[in-house]
Amino acid sequence: MADLTIDKSLLTEEEWGDSDLFRKHCLSDLSCGTGTLLRAGYHRVSTLHEHAGGNLESLRRLHTAAVEGGIIGTDVNPIAAHLTMSSLAALGYGDPYGNTQIGWVSVGGEKGQTGSLEYFATQRVVDLFSVGAGKFADNGAKNAVYVQDASIDWTLMNPPYSRTRGGLSAFDIGGLSEIERKACQRRWKSLVKNEAVNNRAGLAASFLALARQKCKPGGRVGFVLPLSAAFAESWAVTRRMIEQEFENIVAITVADRRASGKQSLSADTGMEEMLLVGTKRSTHGRKGQNSVANVYCVTLRQPVLRTGEAGVIARSIQSALKQIKASSINYSIRVGDDEAGQICTFATKADGAPWNPLGVLHASLALAANALLEGVIRFDEHVASISVPMSTIGDLFKVGPTHDLIGHLSGRDPRGAFEFVPVVSPIDAIGPDRALWKADSHTQKYMTVSLTHKGMSPTGVGSDAKREAMRQFRSTLFYARNMRWTSQALLSAVTTYPGMGGSTWTSLQHDDQRVLKAFALWANSTLGFLVHWTQGQRTHSGRSRTQVKALAGVPCPRLDQIPKTQLEQAAAAFDELSTQSLLPACQSHTDEVRKKIDHAVLKMLDLKGDNIPGTVATLQWLWCNEPSVHGHNREALALLEPTLSRQQP
Incomplete structure (x- = not known):
């Protein structure tokens, strides 16, 4: 990172060769820890200085200038700040140096000091400990690390x-009381x-x-x-x-x-x-x-x-x-x-x-997925446009609330309108205040699923007004906020009985049942998977998490503008396919039912052309080969191997 940030092209050869470089340019890390990035930055600058003709004497001057203010570092941990200063000093030649700009900054206390974030409001923050002499404040009474706005050349952090x-907390720092935090x-x-x-x-x-x-x-x-x-x-x-x-x-x-x-x-x-x-x-x-x-x-x-x-x-x-x-x-x-x-x-x-x-x-897959957000299938030399405009889930549906508002599972910290317990059978899944709360890869293999939990109203949980507000979001169509490509088969599910959403599933409402079914087809197709994959977080391999607000912004076709005949055909295709078992999403390239869903979606969106089904199959295969999709799942990798040996699906 230091090499990329401190690029040689930023200065001339003469400037890199100047032994006073660190008196004219600054390197900073305002959360420096033990100084790893500051040392890396210094090594980068000193290397460029050497390549520009620097010698031992000029390197000594360069190091002194760096330690005396050219390098700025702050941290809330005094031990870390000490290590930063001592390790930077150790990179030199034993020469004495004066004031430094490495300091220990305050966190907590009566005013709730925030360490280096105080620089938003000031250009100097007090150095609590004599890690470095610092530059004196105006009254000369306190040492401070001084960072002017618009003054830093290179920041590494x-x-x-x-x-x-x-359950986690910002400023959860040892030694701080809850009041200070x-x-x-x-x-x-x-x-x-x-x-x-x-x-x-x-x-x-x-x-x-x-x-x-x-x-x-x-x-x-x-x-x-x-x-x-x-x-x-x-x-x-x-x-x-x-x-x-x-x-x-x-x-x-x-x-x-x-x-x-x-x-x-x-x-x-x-x-x-x-x-x-x-x-x-x-x-x-x-x-x-x-x-x-x-x-x-x-x-x-x-x-x-x-x-x-x-x-x-x-x-x-x-x-x-x-x-x-x-x-x-x-x-x-x-x-x-x-x-x-x-x-x-x-x-x-x-x-x-x-x-x-x-x-x-796969760069071509990334570009194809990005084009799909605009309603275009573009791969290799094949191009086709979806017959209706692209919009968003939030424009097409009324999106339900986050699970924190709906309620909590029994035994967990109380929050929301209801306390939920699992239903005991499919029969128990029918009734008031039911919810599709969690994903279950063993039972949710079909596009039609049963509700998983029922809501209770114990004393001290929610209120009548809150419960009634949540009931207004009941639906039979749901979208997965936390999608595990490696085990879950469904990005969208339809229930036979209306219910609320939960921690995994978010309800989507629309007056036309045909639109609900058409969307379930779209979301569970290769094209729907690709669109969601571009929008969801990939912080965990094999998963795609989406916050409710982000879910509302996920692109999708304006299915309510599809011609009546095609919409009815899509609803009929859903009815036929909704009782057929699907494989986990990451195994889509071997899933015959998924191929039928893809065929139904291409027909629904009037995506014609002899090469389009093959293009979608190729995109599906490339997608299944992405580590962010298969997550190194053994079964998924085993299924990819035979296909890889044949080069193409």
């Missing part, structure tokens, strides 16, 4: 991801209220917004982020900010991380992650004005585990970037004769939409 959700959360919300940040995204989004504020025009940022930053609805406002405020945006992830046994880039997250690199624009559009922005999505086949390997991969990515900017939409990232990954240009409208090509190994 792996910020904390924590958020207040699902809540004060920190209130202060945090106050600091970012005018920033491009949704607090549900967690602290990482706030640090990215802070980097934008401190980065000078033409400066570069490099971040380690959760992969949800590329897909989650809670990150949409931050993605929009990135697209509008930055250029030369590169997002990097690994498609096959599980194969190596290494789950994440960070030491303690255990989750799928990405790298983000970008250049702050000198100018940007007026607030609220969309523009076009390219995001270069890099998907590597394997994790980069060694420092030397990282440098080689970085140079390969830079080479591919030059090629793709000059003449191509996608390009292979090669190291010698081997393909290390691929890069794909994702042209955004600067609207914060998911960066769906990221994490996709």
Whole structure:
């Protein structure tokens, strides 16, 4: 990441060779931990300095300038800040140095201090401990680490991801009381209220917004982020900010991380992650004005585990970037004769939409899936358009609420209108206040399913008004918010009796039963899977999670505009296929019933042409081969092997 962020082209040969470089340019990490990224950044700059003619004497001057203020680092952990300072000093030659800009910043206390996030409101934050001498505040009484707005050349950061959700808490830091923690959360919300940040995204989004504020025009940022930053609805406002405020945006992830046994880039997250690199624009559009922005999505086949390997991969990515900017939409990232990954240009409208090509190994599949969002099947030289306009689930249906409003399972923390218990039989699934709460891969193999839970109204849970409000969202059509491609067969299900949604299933309402059935066909087809796959989060291999607000924005055809005859034929096809057992989604390429669903959907959408069924089958096969779909499921991989040996489905 340091090599990509601190690009050689940013300065001239003479500037890189200047031993006072760090007195004119700044490198920062405002969540520096033990200084890993700051050391990497320093190594990158010192290497470029050497290549520009630097010698031992100039390297000594370079290091002194870096330690005396050219490198800025802050952390809420005093031990980590100490290690940062000592490790940076150890990179030098034993020379004495003066003031530094490495500091320990306050978190908690009566005012709910938020560490480096205080830089949103000020340009100096007090250094609590003599980690470094710092620069003196105006009154000379306190040491402070000083960070001016629009002053930083290079920011490298792996910020904390924590958020207040699902029993977890932002600022869940050892030594803080609950009162202090809540004060920190209130202060945090106050600091970012005018920033491009949704607090549900967690602290990482706030640090990215802070980097934008401190980065000078033409400066570069490099971040380690959760992969949800590329897909989650809670990150949409931050993605929009990135697209509008930055250029030369590169997002990097690994498609096959599980194969190596290494789950994440960070030491303690255990989750799928990405790298983000970008250049702050000198100018940007007026607030609220969309523009076009390219995001270069890099998907590597394997994790980069060694420092030397990282440098080689970085140079390969830079080479591919030059090629793709000059003449191509996608390009292979090669190291010698081997393909290390691929890069794909994702042209955004600067609207914060998911960066769906990221994490996709097959570039042509990524481009085909993206075209499908506009209602076009485009692959190789085959092109066909859906006969009705594309819209969104939220435009076509009334979308039900999140499960937190509906209720909770018995024995869990009380929330929502109802307490739910499992039904004991299909007969028990019929009645008032039933819900399709959870997914069950053993029983939900057919497009028609039974409701799974029944709601109770014990004392202290909900109210009559809340329960009546939730009943207004009952439906017979449901959509899966948490889709496990490896085990679940259904993205959409129809019930014979109306019910509410739950933690996995969200209700969709429409007055025309034929539209409900037509949508169930669409959602469970290859085309429906591809569209959902572009929108859902891929933070866990083999899964696709979607928040309710994001679900409403998932594209789909305007099925209510299909000619009456085709709509009735689609409803009849659903009735015929809804009682036939389906395989898990990741095994679709071997599923004869899924092929019948695809055929019915092509007919419903008037997608004609001898090559279209074959094109859809090819897209299906490529999709099933994506690690984010098969999740290294043994059965799925075993079924792919015979097909791979024949090259084509």
